[in-house]
Amino acid sequence: MTFLGTSSAAPTRERGLPSIAVVREGEVVLLDCGEGVQRRVITHGIGLNKEMTILVTHLHGDHVTGLLGLLQTMSLAQRKKEVNVVGPAKLQKWLQVTAELLQIGLSFPISFRAVKGGTVLRTRGFRVRATKASHSVEAYCYLLEEHERPGEFHPGDAKALGIPEGKLWSRLQKGRPVTVKGRRILPSEVTGSPRPGRKIGYSGDTRPSARLARFFHGCDLLIFDSTFKQGDRDKALERMHSTCVEAAGVAKAAGAGRLALTHFSARYRSVSGLVREARQVFPSTFAASDGMKVEVGYRGS
Numbered sequence: 001m002t003f004l005g006t007s008s009a010a011p012t013r014e015r016g017l018p019s020i021a022v023v024r025e026g027e028v029v030l031l032d033c034g035e036g037v038q039r040r041v042i043t044h045g046i047g048l049n050k051e052m053t054i055l056v057t058h059l060h061g062d063h064v065t066g067l068l069g070l071l072q073t074m075s076l077a078q079r080k081k082e083v084n085v086v087g088p089a090k091l092q093k094w095l096q097v098t099a100e101l102l103q104i105g106l107s108f109p110i111s112f113r114a115v116k117g118g119t120v121l122r123t124r125g126f127r128v129r130a131t132k133a134s135h136s137v138e139a140y141c142y143l144l145e146e147h148e149r150p151g152e153f154h155p156g157d158a159k160a161l162g163i164p165e166g167k168l169w170s171r172l173q174k175g176r177p178v179t180v181k182g183r184r185i186l187p188s189e190v191t192g193s194p195r196p197g198r199k200i201g202y203s204g205d206t207r208p209s210a211r212l213a214r215f216f217h218g219c220d221l222l223i224f225d226s227t228f229k230q231g232d233r234d235k236a237l238e239r240m241h242s243t244c245v246e247a248a249g250v251a252k253a254a255g256a257g258r259l260a261l262t263h264f265s266a267r268y269r270s271v272s273g274l275v276r277e278a279r280q281v282f283p284s285t286f287a288a289s290d291g292m293k294v295e296v297g298y299r300g301s
């Protein structure tokens with residue numbers, strides 16, 4: 001995944017408005033669309049013509065105003081493939097009204113889903129779940145759950161069953177049954193139990209809560225609102241954001257693998273202090289920065 005923008009409401013010289021690209025086997029999931037996102041999608045080689053799902057957390061300018069420009073740029077690139085757009089119901093209205101006023105005709109269809117909570121959509125690679133965030137407007141957190149992988153393949157068992165190496169092995173490894181000398185062999189006879197996929201959680205803008213920690217339970221990577229340092233907690237409370245330490249508290253309670261702090265207030269020239277504070281609570285913490293690429297590995301491998 002690539003962090004495309006890691007600032008909060010105001011951009012800085014180093015940080016653009018919020019957006020994150022998750023890329024898996026050619027499929028792209030964009031988390032929020034801060035202004036200027038299309039340029040960063042191009043700069044970081046994400047691609048305008050990929051299988052794409054865009055998840056918008058809420059209708060604050062810094063998270064959504066880049067969407068129209070992105071769609072327009074994809075249209076100029078002659079995109080034909082449908083784009084999934086998920087967000088609060090009013091997002092569809094905003095898109096329709098603006099597209100009409102600016103007379104934008106897109107070269108591809110949009111499949112819009114109004115998010116409420118629960119499973120929002122299943123893509124080729126992921127199940128997308130959402131839950132309400134605690135922010136000043138209707139806002140959601142998202143969870144990307146990679147589909148389960150077939151269990152580990154046991155070549156010895158396959159040989160013992162007389163299955164010739166090659167095409168049939170690969171079929172079984174992909175979780176599909178085969179027939180050898182008239183006998184149907186199930187993948188479960190030659191593989192271990194299915195292995196869980198990777199999980200990425202994204203808070204968008206929110207106050208922390210135990211409910212969110214439960215929602216993000218077992219995330220391999222949790223990306224959480226870290227607008228303020230702990231000393232500015234009064235501002236976090238007032239503006240319905242989180243501090244770095246509060247983000248770390250959620251990661252710890254959720255049993256996350258790693259925590260990425262993001263959505264930093266422009267008031268901090270350096271965010272190393274925020275990382276230090278968070279690490280006291282949750283050691284596997286890092287600060288996201290624009291252009292940073294992170295590989296989310298399978299746990300225990």
Ligand SMILES: [Zn+2]
Pocket residue numbers: 008009018060062063205263
């Ligand atoms: Zn924001």
